[in-house]
Amino acid sequence: METVRLSVYRHDPSVEREGKYVDYDVPKEEGMVVLDAMKYIEKHIDPNISLRWNCSAGKCGSCSAEINHRPALMCKTRVDSLKEGKITVSPIAAYPLIKDVVTDVSENWALLKRIPKFTPKEGLEKPWKMSQVDIERSKEFKKCIECFLCQNVCHVIREHDTDYFGPRHVVKAASLDMHPLDALDRSEFMNRDAGLGYCNITKCCTEVCPEEIHITDNAIIPEKERAVNAQYDPLAMLIRSRRNRSGRK
Amino acid sequence: MSYMSSKYIKHETDVLIIGAGGAGMRAAISAFDAGARVTILSKSLLGKAHTVMAEGGIAAALANVDSKDSWEVHFSDTMEEGVYISNYRMAELLAKEAPERVRELEEYGALFDRTPEGTIMQRAFGAHTYRRLCHVGDRTGLEIIRTLEDQILHRDIKFFDELYVTKLLKDGGRVVGAVGLKLNTGEFYVFSSRAVIISTGGCGRIFKVTSNSWESTGDGLGLAYEAGAELMDMEMIQFHPTGMVYPPGVKGLLVTEGVRGEGGILLNSQGERFMQRYSPKKMELDARDIVARANYAEIMAGRGTIHGGVYLDITQKGPDFIKKKLPSMYKQFLDFAGVDITKEKMEVAPTVHYQMGGIKVNPETTATNVPGLFASGEVASGLHGANRLGGNSLADILVFGKRSGDGASSYVKGVSPGKIDESTVSAEIERVEAFVGKDGLNPHEIAEKLAESMSENVGIIRNEDNLRRALKTIADLKEPSTRAGVQGGLKYNKGLLQALELSSMLTAAEAIVRGAIERKESRGAHARSDYPKKNPDLRKNIIYTKGGNEMKLEWREVPRIPDELKKLVPEEVY
Numbered sequence: 001m002e003t004v005r006l007s008v009y010r011h012d013p014s015v016e017r018e019g020k021y022v023d024y025d026v027p028k029e030e031g032m033v034v035l036d037a038m039k040y041i042e043k044h045i046d047p048n049i050s051l052r053w054n055c056s057a058g059k060c061g062s063c064s065a066e067i068n069h070r071p072a073l074m075c076k077t078r079v080d081s082l083k084e085g086k087i088t089v090s091p092i093a094a095y096p097l098i099k100d101v102v103t104d105v106s107e108n109w110a111l112l113k114r115i116p117k118f119t120p121k122e123g124l125e126k127p128w129k130m131s132q133v134d135i136e137r138s139k140e141f142k143k144c145i146e147c148f149l150c151q152n153v154c155h156v157i158r159e160h161d162t163d164y165f166g167p168r169h170v171v172k173a174a175s176l177d178m179h180p181l182d183a184l185d186r187s188e189f190m191n192r193d194a195g196l197g198y199c200n201i202t203k204c205c206t207e208v209c210p211e212e213i214h215i216t217d218n219a220i221i222p223e224k225e226r227a228v229n230a231q232y233d234p235l236a237m238l239i240r241s242r243r244n245r246s247g248r249k
Numbered sequence: 250m251s252y253m254s255s256k257y258i259k260h261e262t263d264v265l266i267i268g269a270g271g272a273g274m275r276a277a278i279s280a281f282d283a284g285a286r287v288t289i290l291s292k293s294l295l296g297k298a299h300t301v302m303a304e305g306g307i308a309a310a311l312a313n314v315d316s317k318d319s320w321e322v323h324f325s326d327t328m329e330e331g332v333y334i335s336n337y338r339m340a341e342l343l344a345k346e347a348p349e350r351v352r353e354l355e356e357y358g359a360l361f362d363r364t365p366e367g368t369i370m371q372r373a374f375g376a377h378t379y380r381r382l383c384h385v386g387d388r389t390g391l392e393i394i395r396t397l398e399d400q401i402l403h404r405d406i407k408f409f410d411e412l413y414v415t416k417l418l419k420d421g422g423r424v425v426g427a428v429g430l431k432l433n434t435g436e437f438y439v440f441s442s443r444a445v446i447i448s449t450g451g452c453g454r455i456f457k458v459t460s461n462s463w464e465s466t467g468d469g470l471g472l473a474y475e476a477g478a479e480l481m482d483m484e485m486i487q488f489h490p491t492g493m494v495y496p497p498g499v500k501g502l503l504v505t506e507g508v509r510g511e512g513g514i515l516l517n518s519q520g521e522r523f524m525q526r527y528s529p530k531k532m533e534l535d536a537r538d539i540v541a542r543a544n545y546a547e548i549m550a551g552r553g554t555i556h557g558g559v560y561l562d563i564t565q566k567g568p569d570f571i572k573k574k575l576p577s578m579y580k581q582f583l584d585f586a587g588v589d590i591t592k593e594k595m596e597v598a599p600t601v602h603y604q605m606g607g608i609k610v611n612p613e614t615t616a617t618n619v620p621g622l623f624a625s626g627e628v629a630s631g632l633h634g635a636n637r638l639g640g641n642s643l644a645d646i647l648v649f650g651k652r653s654g655d656g657a658s659s660y661v662k663g664v665s666p667g668k669i670d671e672s673t674v675s676a677e678i679e680r681v682e683a684f685v686g687k688d689g690l691n692p693h694e695i696a697e698k699l700a701e702s703m704s705e706n707v708g709i710i711r712n713e714d715n716l717r718r719a720l721k722t723i724a725d726l727k728e729p730s731t732r733a734g735v736q737g738g739l740k741y742n743k744g745l746l747q748a749l750e751l752s753s754m755l756t757a758a759e760a761i762v763r764g765a766i767e768r769k770e771s772r773g774a775h776a777r778s779d780y781p782k783k784n785p786d787l788r789k790n791i792i793y794t795k796g797g798n799e800m801k802l803e804w805r806e807v808p809r810i811p812d813e814l815k816k817l818v819p820e821e822v823y
Contacts, residue, residue, distance in 0.1 A: 014740065031496020031586065043693040047744025048737035052294075055462040057502050058584065059391070060297040075498075076584055098433050099741045106410075109295060109402060117403045118358030127352055129367030135360045139385070142360065142392060146296055179358065 002028045004079055005086040006037055008049070012099045019097075021088065028079065034089060035063055035074035038101075050100040058210060061147030065101050066090045071149040071208050092152040105148050111165045114193070118176050121183040134180040141175035141219060143211040144168065150205035150215055156198045164195030167205035167215045174219035177226075191227035196220070256678055257428075257437035259669075262288040262407065263661045264654070265427060265442035267414050267469060270298035271390070271643065272626025273448035274397035275350075275650030276657070280446075281404050283658035288407040288440065290429065292449075292464050295410045296398045299450050299462045300646065303390025304505045304577070305374060306382030307647070308640030309347035313368040315379035320344040321817050322378050327641060328810075328818045330376050330536065331605075331634025332773040333788055334482065337810040338612040339632040343641065343648050350647035351383050359396040361385055374639040375506060376536045382640040387505055387577045389643060412438065414468070415749055416677045417445060417476040418669055423620035424476055425667025428677045430749075435740030437678050441669050443661035444621050446653045447473055448646075451604040451627040452757040457697075457704035459601040460492055460503040469628040470760075471753025473608045478617040480793040481630040481805075482606030483757070484764030487637055487774045488709045490540035492600025494558035499585045501600040504561065504578065506639055508595075509533040511574050513563040515544065516594070517552035523559075538636055538774050541599040545709045548598060558598035563590060599709050603642065604757075605633040605774065606764075609792065614656030615649055621660070621667075625653035635773025682739070684748040689734015692748035695726055699751075703758055707765060712778045716766045723759050730755060759800055760793045767791060767802055785823050 003025040011019025024045055026037045035056055042049050053063040056075045063074040068088055079087065095103035120128075150167035151157055157166050173186040173194070190196040203216045213219070264280040266273045269291035281287045291298065312318040323344035328335055351369065355361060361383050362370040373380045385392040401408065414429040418439075426441045449469030453461025474480060491504040509515075515533055517523050527543040528535040544559050553559060563571060568591035572579050575590075582588040582595060607630040608617055615623045626646045633641065684692075699722065706719035730751040735744030768791065770784035771777050792803045810818075 012738075012740070015738075029497050031498065033496075033498050033585070036498035042743060043691075043697070047691060047693055047735045047747070048742060050741040051743060053463060054293050054297045055299075055302055057302065057462075057499060057581070060293075060301050060462065062294060062297050078587075102433070102741055104433065105294070109408075112399075113402045117399055120356060127368060128355060130360075130363055131367050132363040132365075132370075135363065138360055142385075142395065143388065144395075145301070145391070176358070179360065182358075 004028045004037060006041065007086050007088045008041070008101065009090040010049070010100050011097060013097050023086065032079045033075055034067055034077045034079060034087065037079060038074060038089065050098065050102045052102045059145060061145035064092050064147045064149050064152070066092055071152045073147060073210050076210060092148065094152040094157050108146070108148060108168065111169050112172060115169060115173050116184055116186055116189060118179060119183050120181050124181060128181060130180045138175050138178040140213055141171045141178070143213055144171050145211060147210060149208045149210065153204040153208050155202065155204065160198070162195050162198045164198040167220065169194060170196060170223055171213060171215055171219045174223055177223070185226065185230070187223045187226035188230055190223050196224060196227060257439045257674070259439045259441065260288065261441045261666065262286050263442060264444050264446065264657045265440050266290065266446045266448060267427065267472070268448035268450060268626070269295060269408065269410070270448060270450055270626060271300040271393050271397065271646035272650035273446070274401055275647055276446050276448060276625055276654035277406050278397065278400050278404070279651045279654030280658040281406050283655060285658040285661055288409070288442070289401065290412045290414060291408065291410040292413050292468070293411065295408060296394055298394060299465055300390045300394050302462055302503065303643055304387040304503065305507060306372060306384030306389045306640050307347065307351055307643040308377060308381050308638060309351045309383055309644055310344060310381060311348050311351065311369060311371060311383065313364055314371040318379035318381060323381065324814070325818045326376060326378055327638055330636050330638045332636060333634070333821045334772070334790055334807050335634030336612055336631035336808055337814055338808065341814060342612060343632060343644055346648045347644040350644070350651065354393065354396055354647065357396050357400050359385070359392050373510060375534060376638055377640070387507060387575065393643065409438065413746060413749060414472060415681055417472050417622070418673060419476060420667030423667060424622040426669055428674055430681060430739065432741055432746060435738055439669060439674055441666055443664050443666055444623060444657040446623040446625065446657050447608065447628055448624070448626045448650065448653070449628050452754070453601050453604070455700060455703050455754045455758045456601040457700040458492065458501040460489055460501055461601070466750040467753045467757030468750065469624065470607060471756045473617065473622065473624065474756050474795050476619055476622060477795065478619045478622060479609040480607060480760055481609040481790050482634065483760035483793055484768050484791060485605035485635050485774050486601060486761060487537065487603040487605060488541040488599040489602035490537055490544050490599055491561055491597040493586065494596045494598045495556040495586055503600065503602070504595060504597050508561060508563055508575060508578060511563065512566055513561050516560040516562055517547045518554055519552055523547050536636070537639070541709055542776060544597070545599050554596045556596050558596040560594040561597045562594040564592060564594065567591070603627065603637055605635065605637055606630045613652070615653035616656055616660070621664070623653045623657045625649040635775060681749065684733055684745050685735060685737065685739060685742065687734040690729050690732050692733040692735065692744055692751060695730055695733060695751055696747055696754065698722065699726055699754060699758060707762055710776045710778050711765050713766065716762055719762045720766070723755055723762060727755055763800060763802055764791045764793065783823055788821070
């Protein structure tokens with residue numbers, strides 16, 4: 001039987017100082033994805049391997065990993081799309097390791113809590129009316145499945161210790177800001193508190209998004225532009241200075 | 250409030266919610282808004298629950314597209330499709346309250362597709378009289394989850410994700426908490442609560458071929474059953490007519506009814522449009538059970554495809570139309586199967602999709618027969634009867650999710666915290682730990698044997714011999730399931746998790762099979778080749794309870810429908 005060799009990162013940080021790659025040979029099936037091979041290891045070779053997956057259909061964003069050192073969803077990476085030789089599977093590097101290929105992504109919930117929530121304009125007549133054209137921009141961002149691959153490739157997050165929330169969270173802010181009936185503008189918050197200024201638009205996040213959201217062009221750049229406009233708009237500056245004088249924030 | 254003992258972390262709350270899909274999250278919001286302290290637990294990461302996979306939409310009689318629609322028609326459709334064993338009051342509440350729940354979701358920030366007038370768009374779906382499904386393209390479930398998640402995160406609701414509850418705790422007759430294992434840390438938790446809501450979803454994973462995601466192992470069914478709750482209608486399992494068959498990794502994955510809604514036709518390997526023989530009038534758009542059985546019959550008759558399905562063909566609509574109307578199906582087939590559905594036919598076959606039965610609840614409050622225990626969503630029963638209408642499950646989780654939050658928060662006002670029995674907690678922790686760090690039977694192999702037997706013997710058309718065979722498999726696996734063993738520790742040990750899931754999976758499977766043997770007729774999703782007719786004497790519900798060492802089954806009359814509601818529903822035909 002034809003087999004495929006996987007080299008999987010195994011490490012329990014609470015027990016071992018360092019991890020190691022362990023090779024597994026898995027029977028190859030037609031149309032097999034990397035997650036199928038990992039599930040085979042879990043079921044038939046080592047039930048103790050830690051693996052996170054839910055829908056196995058590209059809809060939940062649970063099985064993020066680095067496959068041959070490139071961030072991807074295991075459930076959507078076909079084995080036959082990878083070059084010959086063994087396939088390495090390792091955890092996404094931007095987050096603390098729990099065990100093997102599973103990481104702790106919980107800091108994202110803490111960040112999401114800080115982004116001001118959807119706040120409808122006052123005095124809207126019910127039921128609400130919106131046109132399809134007006135909801136399309138926000139809908140693009142709502143495709144996000146929170147796989148956090150964009151966070152993983154973001155070099156600001158990987159290599160620098162800043163307060164930048166990361167691409168996922170800019171997408172979240174943009175999805176709310178571009179809601180036709182939302183009353184807030186989160187760009188100032190994103191700039192001031194969420195470190196948006198650190199992003200130098202290298203577009204790495206856009207390249208890895210499995211939902212093909214144009215993160216940089218459609219979310220990050222517009223949020224940056226709005227923040228800058230608000231900062232340097234003479235009228236806005238005047239209003240801000242008055243507010244500050246009257247002691248309000 | 251949390252504090253640690255040597256063995257576990259203790260956490261106190263008013264309302265404990267097990268499960269963070271649509272129903273659990275909606276319950277958390279209403280319980281919190283009613284003033285209760287709320288804690289919500291999730292087996293997977295927050296926001297990954299099976300609800301994200303829902304595609305078609307939420308059924309709600311807003312009458313935005315078809316002005317003749319009303320709650321009365323939605324009620325009637327639901328009762329008729331449930332083949333007259335639904336709880337009329339649940340169907341009535343669903344039909345009346347779904348529109349309000351949809352508008353409220355919009356006020357929480359959900360963005361539904363719009364009509365040209367700017368109101369919420371509604372689409373047609375099988376067996377709904379009018380166009381009724383409010384939707385967000387084909388990602389309605391994702392929108393619900395993300396919207397509710399946002400609401401949870403911006404309230405002071407405690408959540409623990411990747412936490413698996415292994416046992417409910419009782420003080421005398423009432424439920425007062427739960428024991429669980431936090432998978433990502435390997436720590437035990439003991440929750441002391443005045444009420445518990447179970448919203449854990451279905452049990453599709455006890456079948457080999459299912460559209461259900463990883464979590465759906467019937468956990469809540471097992472917890473409630475062990476705590477003395479009544480289950481109902483467990484024999485009713487819905488098969489969706491069209492699941493993917495190839496490649497193996499995605500076998501069972503849903504192919505939305507929308508493909509047929511947009512003009513897709515079903516063909517056998519001889520190129521025949523076989524629905525002409527099964528349903529000449531409604532063709533591919535007949536009810537789910539009829540289309541599913543037709544697909545199955547063609548495959549069984551040797552007219553299936555090479556991978557064991559039938560063909561679903563929408564190529565005649567052309568690439569532009571398909572990419573616009575069915576974008577995620579286009580992507581799904583291209584990514585997983587390497588099939589371009591604008592040029593090639595899809596291969597599809599029936600797949601286990603939904604559990605109509607579950608924990609028996611009071612329609613007003615979702616309370617079970619066990620004080621302090623509530624249930625909502627797919628794990629609860631009564632609304633869908635013998636068959637579920639597409640779109641009614643998303644309406645269900647919103648309407649009855651809210652009701653369970655209201656019901657539980659109102660209940661806790663009148664009760665004091667219960668006493669947690671330390672010896673029960675210690676025994677439970679020991680039971681869990683006993684699976685770890687040793688050689689034993691491979692839990693995944695036990696689960697696989699169960700799933701294979703269920704798919705082989707408890708399929709879309711059932712008969713006594715096969716059901717007995719499945720029952721024997723279940724009985725034979727019970728004892729080995731307690732001897733499962735896995736190496737490693739408590740932290741993120743999926744083998745351990747599988748070992749723990751086995752008991753609920755076996756309970757769910759046993760109930761389904763025993764009920765299917767007991768119901769000697771064909772009604773809705775339950776089809777028997779040896780009893781192909783519907784029997785008026787069996788227009789009843791089957792109740793399942795834990796009695797001594799074995800499962801007890803009991804026939805119970807369907808609640809009598811008041812005359813003013815009865816006149817809305819067509820008479821049942823035999």
